[in-house]
Amino acid sequence: MAAACRRLVAAPWFNAASFIVIVLNALTMGLETYRGVVSSGGPAFHALEYVFLACFSVELLVRFAAHLPRGGGFFRDGWNLFDLAIVLAPLVPGVRENVTILRLLRLARIVRAFRLFPSLRVILVGIRRSLPGLGSFLLITLLVLYGYAMVGWMVFGEAQPERYGTVGQAMLTLFLLLSLDGITDTLQAGREVTEWGILYYLSYMIAASYLLTNLLVGVVLNALQEAHEVEKAPPPAPVAGVEQRLA
Amino acid sequence: MAAACRRLVAAPWFNAASFIVIVLNALTMGLETYRGVVSSGGPAFHALEYVFLACFSVELLVRFAAHLPRGGGFFRDGWNLFDLAIVLAPLVPGVRENVTILRLLRLARIVRAFRLFPSLRVILVGIRRSLPGLGSFLLITLLVLYGYAMVGWMVFGEAQPERYGTVGQAMLTLFLLLSLDGITDTLQAGREVTEWGILYYLSYMIAASYLLTNLLVGVVLNALQEAHEVEKAPPPAPVAGVEQRLA
Amino acid sequence: MAAACRRLVAAPWFNAASFIVIVLNALTMGLETYRGVVSSGGPAFHALEYVFLACFSVELLVRFAAHLPRGGGFFRDGWNLFDLAIVLAPLVPGVRENVTILRLLRLARIVRAFRLFPSLRVILVGIRRSLPGLGSFLLITLLVLYGYAMVGWMVFGEAQPERYGTVGQAMLTLFLLLSLDGITDTLQAGREVTEWGILYYLSYMIAASYLLTNLLVGVVLNALQEAHEVEKAPPPAPVAGVEQRLA
Amino acid sequence: MAAACRRLVAAPWFNAASFIVIVLNALTMGLETYRGVVSSGGPAFHALEYVFLACFSVELLVRFAAHLPRGGGFFRDGWNLFDLAIVLAPLVPGVRENVTILRLLRLARIVRAFRLFPSLRVILVGIRRSLPGLGSFLLITLLVLYGYAMVGWMVFGEAQPERYGTVGQAMLTLFLLLSLDGITDTLQAGREVTEWGILYYLSYMIAASYLLTNLLVGVVLNALQEAHEVEKAPPPAPVAGVEQRLA
Numbered sequence: 001m002a003a004a005c006r007r008l009v010a011a012p013w014f015n016a017a018s019f020i021v022i023v024l025n026a027l028t029m030g031l032e033t034y035r036g037v038v039s040s041g042g043p044a045f046h047a048l049e050y051v052f053l054a055c056f057s058v059e060l061l062v063r064f065a066a067h068l069p070r071g072g073g074f075f076r077d078g079w080n081l082f083d084l085a086i087v088l089a090p091l092v093p094g095v096r097e098n099v100t101i102l103r104l105l106r107l108a109r110i111v112r113a114f115r116l117f118p119s120l121r122v123i124l125v126g127i128r129r130s131l132p133g134l135g136s137f138l139l140i141t142l143l144v145l146y147g148y149a150m151v152g153w154m155v156f157g158e159a160q161p162e163r164y165g166t167v168g169q170a171m172l173t174l175f176l177l178l179s180l181d182g183i184t185d186t187l188q189a190g191r192e193v194t195e196w197g198i199l200y201y202l203s204y205m206i207a208a209s210y211l212l213t214n215l216l217v218g219v220v221l222n223a224l225q226e227a228h229e230v231e232k233a234p235p236p237a238p239v240a241g242v243e244q245r246l247a
Numbered sequence: 248m249a250a251a252c253r254r255l256v257a258a259p260w261f262n263a264a265s266f267i268v269i270v271l272n273a274l275t276m277g278l279e280t281y282r283g284v285v286s287s288g289g290p291a292f293h294a295l296e297y298v299f300l301a302c303f304s305v306e307l308l309v310r311f312a313a314h315l316p317r318g319g320g321f322f323r324d325g326w327n328l329f330d331l332a333i334v335l336a337p338l339v340p341g342v343r344e345n346v347t348i349l350r351l352l353r354l355a356r357i358v359r360a361f362r363l364f365p366s367l368r369v370i371l372v373g374i375r376r377s378l379p380g381l382g383s384f385l386l387i388t389l390l391v392l393y394g395y396a397m398v399g400w401m402v403f404g405e406a407q408p409e410r411y412g413t414v415g416q417a418m419l420t421l422f423l424l425l426s427l428d429g430i431t432d433t434l435q436a437g438r439e440v441t442e443w444g445i446l447y448y449l450s451y452m453i454a455a456s457y458l459l460t461n462l463l464v465g466v467v468l469n470a471l472q473e474a475h476e477v478e479k480a481p482p483p484a485p486v487a488g489v490e491q492r493l494a
Numbered sequence: 495m496a497a498a499c500r501r502l503v504a505a506p507w508f509n510a511a512s513f514i515v516i517v518l519n520a521l522t523m524g525l526e527t528y529r530g531v532v533s534s535g536g537p538a539f540h541a542l543e544y545v546f547l548a549c550f551s552v553e554l555l556v557r558f559a560a561h562l563p564r565g566g567g568f569f570r571d572g573w574n575l576f577d578l579a580i581v582l583a584p585l586v587p588g589v590r591e592n593v594t595i596l597r598l599l600r601l602a603r604i605v606r607a608f609r610l611f612p613s614l615r616v617i618l619v620g621i622r623r624s625l626p627g628l629g630s631f632l633l634i635t636l637l638v639l640y641g642y643a644m645v646g647w648m649v650f651g652e653a654q655p656e657r658y659g660t661v662g663q664a665m666l667t668l669f670l671l672l673s674l675d676g677i678t679d680t681l682q683a684g685r686e687v688t689e690w691g692i693l694y695y696l697s698y699m700i701a702a703s704y705l706l707t708n709l710l711v712g713v714v715l716n717a718l719q720e721a722h723e724v725e726k727a728p729p730p731a732p733v734a735g736v737e738q739r740l741a
Numbered sequence: 742m743a744a745a746c747r748r749l750v751a752a753p754w755f756n757a758a759s760f761i762v763i764v765l766n767a768l769t770m771g772l773e774t775y776r777g778v779v780s781s782g783g784p785a786f787h788a789l790e791y792v793f794l795a796c797f798s799v800e801l802l803v804r805f806a807a808h809l810p811r812g813g814g815f816f817r818d819g820w821n822l823f824d825l826a827i828v829l830a831p832l833v834p835g836v837r838e839n840v841t842i843l844r845l846l847r848l849a850r851i852v853r854a855f856r857l858f859p860s861l862r863v864i865l866v867g868i869r870r871s872l873p874g875l876g877s878f879l880l881i882t883l884l885v886l887y888g889y890a891m892v893g894w895m896v897f898g899e900a901q902p903e904r905y906g907t908v909g910q911a912m913l914t915l916f917l918l919l920s921l922d923g924i925t926d927t928l929q930a931g932r933e934v935t936e937w938g939i940l941y942y943l944s945y946m947i948a949a950s951y952l953l954t955n956l957l958v959g960v961v962l963n964a965l966q967e968a969h970e971v972e973k974a975p976p977p978a979p980v981a982g983v984e985q986r987l988a
Contacts, residue, residue, distance in 0.1 A: 026393060030414040033400050100401065107397050110390060120383055136861055143851060146767060150848050153774050154841065167771040172445065176434065179427035179452075180920035187917065198913065205920075210868075273640060277661040280647050347648065354644050357637060367630055419692065423681065426674035426699075520887060524908040527894050594895065601891050604884060614877055666939065670928065673921035673946075 005065035018059055019116045025052045026110050049106075056087055056109070079115045086112075134215065141211045148174055148204050155200065159193045177201075178208055252312035265306055266363045272299045273357050296353075303334055303356070326362045333359075381462065388458045395421055395451050402447065406440040424448075425455055499559035509610045512553055519546045520604050543600075550581055550603065573609045580606075628709065635705045642668055642698050649694065653687045671695075672702055746806035759800055760857045766793045767851050790847075797828055797850070820856045827853075875956065882952045889915055889945050896941065900934040918942075919949055 008014050028048050031037050038045065060083050067074040074080050086108055095101050114120045149170035156164040163186075164170040177183060183205070190197030255261050275295050278284050285292065307330050314321040321327050333355055342348050361367045396417035403411040410433075411417040424430060430452070437444030502508050522542050525531050532539065554577050561568040568574050580602055589595050608614045643664035650658040657680075658664040671677060677699070684691030749755050769789050772778050779786065801824050808815040815821050827849055836842050855861045890911035897905040904927075905911040918924060924946070931938030 029397060030393070033397075033404070033412075033414040033417075035413075103401055104398075107394065110394055113386075113390060117383065117386070120387060123383055123387060136858065136864055139854075139858070140861060140864060143854060146771070147848065147851055150770060150774075151845075154844055157774070165774075166776075167774040170774075175449070176431050179430050180922050181427050181430050183920050183922050184917050202916070276644060277640070280644075280651070280659075280661040280664075282660075350648055351645075354641065357641055360633075360637060364630065364633070367634060370630055370634060422696070423678050426677050428674055428677050523891060524887070527891075527898070527906075527908040527911075529907075597895055598892075601888060604888055607880075607884060611877065611880070614881060617877055617881060669943070670925050673924045675921050675924050 002065055002068040005062050005068075008062055009066045014062075015116045019113060021052060021055045021059075022109060022113050022116070025106070028052070029106060052109075053087070056083070060084065060087055079112075083112065083115075137211065137215050141215060144207055144211060145171055145174055148200075151200065155196070156190065156193055160189060163189075174204065174208075177204070178212065180205075249312055249315040252309050252315075255309055256313045261309075262363045265302075266360060268299060268302045268306075269356060269360050269363070272353070275299070276353060299356075300334070303330070307331065307334055326359075330359065330362075384458065384462050388462060391454055391458060392418055392421055395447075398447065402443070403437065403440055407436060410436075421451065421455075424451070425459065427452075496559055496562040499556050499562075502556055503560045508556075513607060513610045515546060515549045515553075516603060516607050516610075519600070522546070523600060546603075547581070550577070554578065554581055573606075577606065577609075631705065631709050635709060638701055638705060639665055639668055642694075645694065649690070650684065650687055654683060657683075668698065668702075671698070672706065674699075743806055743809040746803050746809075749803055750807045755803075756857045760854060762793060762796045762800075763850060763854050763857075766847070769793070770847060793850075794828070797824070801825065801828055820853075824853065824856075878952065878956050882956060885948055885952060886912055886915055889941075892941065896937070897931065897934055901930060904930075915945065915949075918945070919953065921946075 028045065032045055060080075063080060063083075064071060064074050086105055089095050089105050090102055095105075114124065146167075149164075149167050152164045152170045152174065153167055157170075162169075163173045173186075177186060183201070187198065187201050190201055275292065279292055307327075310327060310330075311318060311321050333352055336342050336352050337349055342352075361371065393414075396411075396414050399411045399417045399421065400414055404417075409416075410420045420433075424433060430448070434445065434448050437448055522539065526539055554574075557574060557577075558565060558568050580599055583589050583599050584596055589599075608618065640661075643658075643661050646658045646664045646668065647661055651664075656663075657667045667680075671680060677695075681692065681695050684695055769786065773786055801821075804821060804824075805812060805815050827846055830836050830846050831843055836846075855865065887908075890905075890908050893905045893911045893915065894908055898911075903910075904914045914927075918927060924942075928939065928942050931942055
């Protein structure tokens, strides 16, 4: 039976079916946000929830059976532990009564889509790998934001406590200013405190837009370069295939 | 006569003339939106409409005649069917009386410009080809939008039903937030519900701007690469030329 | 004397001096916009204006003398004609009395900076050369804008005449929507007319942002490629040098 | 003892410890902006300030001792002079009483982070080197902004003195317009003065967005090219190592 499960896990239609269940589950959760739908079809939603729970449990059991007779390998894959947590958590006493946590657990099932699409995981890996190369830029950006926030607190802290009352508030104000939303009003308010406000905001906008552009374009170019290297390198063994070979 | 039509269809000035008719037709439709112009020159517009209709019909007949004696090839080109539908649809009983559909049909003639400019079609083909390569990013973006919409409905659904009343509403709110229009107000409203709102919006803005940049720049780079490959490859036979050679 | 002028025109400090005069002229014009400065130093500004006029006239005479004994070559350079027009136009009767035109003529002297900086002209040439390659994208963008404007006039023309009253108004509205300024309000107003407004605006935003990104990034990449090719090619003979060699 | 100091300065953990002191110092300054924290732990902050001052002094003394017996090399490094200024300035009579300057001096310590992270300095060097190559674009952008500001003052100066009263005001207005914040209102106000206002603003938006895109993307591409060349070139000797070898 373990061999049959291994073949099942490696079959393309098994992953496809799991993905469809995830999508249906997400759509059902979306439908539940419409008041009219819930009031007319409440019991059906309850039944569907049990169906989805059954589907996920069966999938998990099949994946576990594929690792038999030695089941230890099953627990060394982070995704299996994640699936297990999602299925078992609603049974834990403290969690069972908390509606918000239950909902978040059901929502977390969407994350399982990343397990089934290797290309999604490649992107996540690419993002994670590109971050250290961008560490210097992130650090500079943080230093610039912090420095401007401190100066802003010194200059505008007294006059505009709702914008620059504390360094945290000032950082939030400056971060939102990156969206250029209401920059004219903010600049006008700054000029009423001191004419140096123009210099403060103009220099901030120029520095911030320069750093942001560098950061975003840098992230993208790194990710693309990463992708090209991955394409040139011999393709990694697919996940399902690895499990099969281990057997 | 079929040979003469074939030569006509292959002539550069035939396409140019067709394009000019399309542009004149579009400009006439634009002029009709000005109340003063219509009231003073109403009958002239009616006459012009018949002139344009005649031009399109003649063009279509010439293209059809170019395929004679066997006219079947004419119907295998999607563009010919599109032209035929535009010319004949106004004669269908149900359509003839519906002013809106008639107007849309006349507007659809602008799309014929894509038929006459091969370079426009190359761009459309490039867009279509680049989409599968971006599928993973589109899927992630959709997952992120959906996940945030569900969390937003849970957290803000009660307090801000006009923003997060249903998952559809929440997705629209979050999509519009991508434009950074009124982000300060939205964030302020979110903070009044819960201080966690800051974390929710900040993380959304960072994730969304990262994914959007990736998506847009990725689309562009794909399209450019596609274009370079097309340039290196032997040029495809021009459309009019194909028809000529078939004869 | 012509030989001396030729040497003068070819000297680097001659161009530098001309550029400094242009900058001083521009700064003087800027100072004149400050009411207090004008009231206290009015006569000085009048005197300065005559000084600048003298400088430009002398420069023009030197450039003309460099072409002697045959002065025809002077008039074959577009920049010389431009300079001549700027210096002589204020003497024409109809122009002399019109303050606005006189001011625009003085402002046009700033454009002369492009003559003196070859690298500025390289950029202008690059922009002009990159446009035909982008013609298809510009045409598609125009078609999309025009098509959406016509549909917008049909759907919203009655209900929102200030936004979609004519096709020109609609194109302006849609163009301004590209700035994403007030998109939430516009979308809300559109929904009140018809629920299809969401589809209209969302599809427009996606199509427009895609085309705009393509357009802008395409322009930049074209310009950079152009610049690289110019760098690889043997450098063009400098303008001043050409005049020298012709002598 | 000088040899021991040299070894200390070259040790990786010495730089790491200095960086941690800078971060702690910055966080302490941030905490001081929260009123509640200061009122409850005021004396502790005073004590901490002395601790940080001691740390910086000790670090500076160690760096100086590493240059002994000949201490002249210490003063040839700009960073050492910067550190010295930060530590000694609060003792100067005029400075000691000025709270704002004292605060700015404490804030300036954050800049020391650039000394300790060579990769941060590489970025700064890259930015500085890329600027001359972009000089032409910056000059064009400035010319365009100045020209539009002068025209704006001529056209709108009388009617909208708060926007175009002087050329400085007009440049600020046009610079803020780059953020597209409130463009619809500004355009509407411009149309009320003259219908040519549409042409003025539309041409400005197109020219500005074209130049800005060129500028930003150019900066980024230059910086990346610079980075690639630095990577290919043999790595520069690390700063600490240089001091060691000099000994």
